[in-house]
Amino acid sequence: MNPTPRIALFHDLSGYGRCSLTVVLPVLSSMGGQCCPAPTAYLSAHTAYPASDKAVFLDMTDQMAGVAPHWRELGASFGAIYSGFLGSERQIGVLQDFIRAFRQEGTVVLIDPVMGDYGAPYRTYTPAMCRRMGELAAMADVITPNLTEVSLLLGEPYEERPREDTLRRWMDALSLDGRRSVAVTGVHLTDGRVGAACLDRATGRVSYAMAVEEPAHFPGTGDLYASVLLGSLLQGGDLAAANGRAVDFVQRCARRTLELGTPPLEGVQFEPLLGELTK
Ligand code: PXL
Secondary structure (H helix, E strand, O other), rough: OOOOOOOEEEEEEEEEOOOOHHHHHHHHOOOEEEEOOOOOOEEEEOOOOOOOOOEEEEEOHHHHHHHHHHHOOOOOOOOEEEEEEOOOOOOHHHHHHHHHHOOOOOOOOEEOOOOEOOEOOOOOOOHHHHHHHHHOOOOHHHHHHHHHHHHHHHOOOOOOOOOOOHHHHHHHOOOOOOOOOEHHHHEOOOOOEEEEEEEEOOOEEEEEEEOOHHHHHHHHHHHHHHHHHHHHHHHOOOHHHHHHHHHHHHHHHHHHHHHHHHHHHHHOOHHHHHHHOOO
16 A cells, blocks of 8 residues: 555645645645645746736646656556646646546545635636636536635625525535535634535535634635645545644634734745644
């Protein structure tokens, strides 16, 4: 048995401001995965920083398309395939081909349908990309949308605080008749607490993990959440347990960041707490 699951990672590399690969790699390595990144883009900083004519955005679609043939030649196989922020519409087709080629019995395909936040798409995401993201997400075993992404995937109006019955209806629709598991982030059921709802396709059960809501918003927490969730699933946890661990870890990183007083745009200080994930 290979105790180290190999994970193919399709995310951008943002140089400044913690998100995507600068979060995903340390978290999944700490949780015992062998990380194999195929960067979708290089950005000098994540897109939550104000737009600037000095910002670097290198679309790596051509390089990404060249990865699969080489990995095939090397005989690579993967216990998980995990994607996040994509740099172009064409990357979605590249990724779909990759999943068709490399998915095996037991491979966990986690698609984080990263498209936007606060009810609006990120500025690099076109309507065509958002449509195609739905087609990519249809191939997943697990998806981890926030509420903005739920509305983009389902074509439903954005709601900041949907009620439990609305969430249940959305998760049922997103599960594609129970074929995929769904974890929705940024959920509030009561004031002062925030967390994630999940529908486990293995049991059909919905569960919630809630934690104290910290009074700040941090970019990259969706990446942190989905990475801890995937790491926990690969360690053998079920979806409800993985959801609980991910929500708890994000909350504690947010708390620590507020104590340390660094700018929210830099993301959460997960580094001091990373050791907890190795246990
Ligand atoms: O965390 C999502 C994300 C990933 N990558 C880039 C981003 C964002 C969110 O703003 O800008 C480049």
